[in-house]
Amino acid sequence: MTHDLRCLLVSFVLLGQGLAPAAARAQDRGPAGTVTLSRTDYDRLLDLAARQPRPPDGAPLPAALTRADLRVRVAAGTARATMTVDGEVFQAGAVKVPLIRQATLLDARTADRPLPLMAEGNAHVAIVTGPATFSATLEWGGTVMASPGRGSFVLPVPPAGSATATFDVPGEQSDLRVSPGLVVRRTSAAGRTLVEATLDPGTPTTVSWSARETGPTATPRDTRMLAEVKSLVTIGEADIRLLTLVDVTIVQGEPPAIEVRLPAGYELVGVTGISLERSDPQGDRVVLSVTPATRRRHQFLLNLERSSAGGSFRLDTGFPTVPAVQRETGEVAVEGIGTLEITSRDIRGLRRMDVREVDAALTSAARQPLIAAFRYQRGPSGPPALALDVTRFPDAAVLAAIADRAVATTLVTKEGRALTEVSLLVRNRAQPFMRVVLPPGASMLSVDVGGLPAKPADGADGVRVPLLRAGFRPDGPYTVSFVYLHAGPSFGRKGQMEMTLPRMDVPVSVVEWELFVPDEYRADRFGGSAIASFLIDDLSAGGLMETVTVSAESPMVDAKSSARTEPVRPNEVQGQGGGRGGAGNDARRESRDQYAAQAAAPSANVQSLQRRAAGVLPVRIDVPRAGTSHRFVRPLVVDEDTIVQFRYQRR
Secondary structure (H helix, E strand, O other): OOHHHHHHHHHHHHHOOOHHHHHHHHHHHHHHHHHHOOOHHHHHHHHHOOOOOOOOOOOOOEEEEEEEEEEEEEOEEEEEEEEEEEEEEEEEEEEEEEEOOOOEEEEEEEEOOOOEHHHHHHEEEEEHHHHHHHHEEEEEEEEOOOOOOOEEEEOOOOOEEEEEEEEEEEEEOOOOOEOOEEEEEEEEEEOOEEEEEEEEOOOOEEEEEEEEOOOOOOOOOOOOOEEEEEEEEEEEOOEEEEEEEEEEEEEEEEOOOOOOOOOOOEEEEEEEEOOEEEEEEOOOEEEEEEOOOOEEEEEEEEEEEEEEEOOOOOEEEEOOOOOOOEEEEEEEEEEEEOOOEEEEEEOOOOOEEOHHHOHHHHHHHHHOEEEEEEEOOEEEEEOOOOEEEHHHHHHHHHHEEEEEEEEEEEEEEEEEEEEEEEEEEEEOOOOEEEEOOOOOOEEEEEEEEEOOOOOOOEOOOOOEOOOOOOOOOOOOEEEEEEEEEEEOOOOOEEEEEEEEEEEEEEEEEEEEEEEEEEEEEEEEEEEEEOOEEEHHHHHHHOOOOOOOOOOOOOOOOOOOOOOOOOOOOOOHHHOOOOOOOHHHHHHHHHHHHHHHHHOOOOOOOHHHHHHHHHHOOOOOOOOOEEEEEEEEEEEOOOOOOEEEEEEEEEE
């Protein structure tokens, strides 16, 4: 930019910003034809000269329809609609405005002149000059698809912001439906039905309706009917439910509707039936319209409910009845939720029956065992009411889970560390987990539930081992096992040791515990809360049950040497008598010694745990390969410790 051009630009900007007087004063102080400005003012003027005015924002669409109002009248097998659409054009000049799709337009006008239209595919497009608002009126016609008692047609809907419609169809009892759409008002007058509805803009709407003939009909014949009413009374904890099957046989006539009277105090929840067209509740009765009227048999299922005080109370209940029938018989079956005792009173017309004789329809509908059943035949005053004295008993708590057996195997190292595996045979009904309280200083290594690995959870009061719920596979008893490591004091030359099994909140019928001690040590003088297993075998073999009482805290035996405290037998004090002394005692001692020698050999459980410690468990522990097994038993353990105490000595 040349110097003269810059000066001219500065002069124009000064004049536009009101700085001409300052420029004039500066020019008086400089040479002729020049203006002296500071650098800051000069840069600001250049910045103002470089700015361009921002163009105004344009509309996102050239035009839009704001609302559509449709007036539809059906007559002589055709449907004609007058559609009023309002919209706005946002751009200048002629703009295409989509009006309607898949439609046959009879006329299109705006104000008092025709609306210019053009076809683009299956759509009608109007040419409107903008920017301006506009309003157009469209005339549409279509054919009604008719069938006996029904009619339907498809109505195109303009793509406006909102669309409402008023339908005028023949018949005062027409049941008009729109899909998609929502009927908001319905009126009938002068043999026609007016329906107001909201429609889905831009989506064709299916309009259908049905109407009843109102012409003259033949004189109806007298109606004769028979009815069977079968009711199931369910006594809930806070309500009374009545499920009634009404079976009506038409002997003469063609009734278009059947009236059923409802018992006092009940609310009609629902009614169903194959021949049921619609139901009309009217206070203490309900009118059931049926189709076709020529059908000779109708079945309805009524569902009624009412609240009750709960606990023990007196139940007085009536039953649904069909007043117009010539004969009505009924059955009543009673079931209850929870533990109930009912006492019925003798009521005239109501006869007690065996629950095994109840109709199969009521038996299949019952969800609880039937408590009582009755028969009746309606008399002139109506069906008899049922009066029952209901006594409810509180439910007793039951075990959510139980273990039939628990087998524990413990490997003790000479460093005092103990590796224990506990395997339980569990029956679970509703308990989500088993709480296991490990001995102090113990840590869980692995858990298996139903033969698959499981992940336990730590809690403030123990470890949670997950259980399989009832209904899952396996559906019977299954195995739950876990392995834990307990770091105790190391073995010395001799001393005392105490071993403890974890507490479990699942009751265990019997606990079997095998304790494997390294071969370098001799263990004896066992005590604690468990019993040596061969003592149980001796008691069960006979001959000791009447004379031996085993205390949980009494000294026990060394399973390897079979040196134990012998119970005192009266016949052994004298050395003979009753076949229990002499050679007989020697034979029993020999058999017990043989049993003790067999018990000292480790079982397959010990060998399995040794293999797991060598390559499967996530911990390194040098378990003993040679040693002595001592076996103990404790029956009925419920959330308590199982303890074994013994003395040891290095060999």
